[in-house]
Amino acid sequence: MSSNTTALSASMMLYTYFRSxxxxxxxxxxxxxxxxxxxxxxxxxxxEQGVDKYRELNPQALLPTLVHExxxxxxxxxxxxxxxxxxxxxxxxxxxxxxxxRVRQIAYAMACEIHPLGNLRVQNYLRDTxxxxxxxxxxWHRHWMALGFEAIEKMVALAPQSGKFCHxxxxxxxxxxxxxxxxxxxxxxLSLSPYPTLLKIERAAYKLAAFDQAQPKKQPDAE
Numbered sequence: 001m002s003s004n005t006t007a008l009s010a011s012m013m014l015y016t017y018f019r020s021x022x023x024x025x026x027x028x029x030x031x032x033x034x035x036x037x038x039x040x041x042x043x044x045x046x047x048e049q050g051v052d053k054y055r056e057l058n059p060q061a062l063l064p065t066l067v068h069e070x071x072x073x074x075x076x077x078x079x080x081x082x083x084x085x086x087x088x089x090x091x092x093x094x095x096x097x098x099x100x101x102r103v104r105q106i107a108y109a110m111a112c113e114i115h116p117l118g119n120l121r122v123q124n125y126l127r128d129t130x131x132x133x134x135x136x137x138x139x140w141h142r143h144w145m146a147l148g149f150e151a152i153e154k155m156v157a158l159a160p161q162s163g164k165f166c167h168x169x170x171x172x173x174x175x176x177x178x179x180x181x182x183x184x185x186x187x188x189x190l191s192l193s194p195y196p197t198l199l200k201i202e203r204a205a206y207k208l209a210a211f212d213q214a215q216p217k218k219q220p221d222a223e
Contacts, residue, residue, distance in 0.1 A: 002034065004087075008068075012035065012037030012067065013038045013040060013068075014030070014039050015040045015054070015067070016039055016042070016063060017044045017064075021115060022075075022076040023064040023076070024179075024180035024214055024215075025076045025077075025111070025180050026064050026076050027213075028211055029084075029092060031210035031213055032171065033083050033087040041220070058072060058074045060074055060075075064079065066079045066082070068082075080092065092172055094172065103166070103173050106167070106174035106177070106178070107172075109151065109152050110177040114145055114181055115184070117144040138188060142190050145185055146194075149185070149194075153194070153195040156201070157197040164204045166178060171205060171210070175205055175211075178198060179206070182199075183215070183216065
């Protein structure tokens with residue numbers, strides 16, 4: 001860790017939960033950038049994100065939240081792009097405008113389309129307010145995830161810009177969003193065999209310490 005990243009790390013605090021896929025994304029980005037902020041663990045299943053103290057920090061009551069020099073930043077993609085500006089190397093976005101647009105398209109397809117529909121608060125509303133059974137909630141979750149993965153597999157498999165990773169041979173924001181979503185798919189026992197390109201990229205990602213060490217099971221608060 002360089003003196004610059006050491007100083008930055010010392011001025012940062014990450015509010016996180018081991019099973020949060022949004023926090024998983026941020027952990028990967030932090031690892032790639034060589035940043036190691038202090039971590040504060042907020043237990044989603046125990047509704048610790050809903051207490052007044054945390055809501056003052058993040059009015060959405062969502063994870064993660066990055067606090068840097070007293071400023072709180074929510075939303076994982078906003079945090080990651082903030083880190084990209086603070087520590088430009090290694091880059092998480094391509095140098096060209098079209099490449100950046102493609103990477104963001106893939107990343108947003110996961111983070112903005114698939115992920116929210118299976119979020120814990122959405123599942124709780126389906127179950128507790130609308131009265132759906134566990135089986136119906138699981139069917140809902142699998143449906144939207146499979147629909148999203150089908151499209152992303154095509155985006156990546158058929159594009160000449162794809163390489164070892166979603167865009168070229170170095171990890172980008174797209175891969176940072178892909179790997180946690182694949183973990184979510186396994187948790188709900190969605191078959192990933194229809195998505196061989198995504199599986200290949202995931203295998204390449206986990207060979208890198210930045211991805212491997214960010215896994216939920218390797219976090220201090222893992223249960």
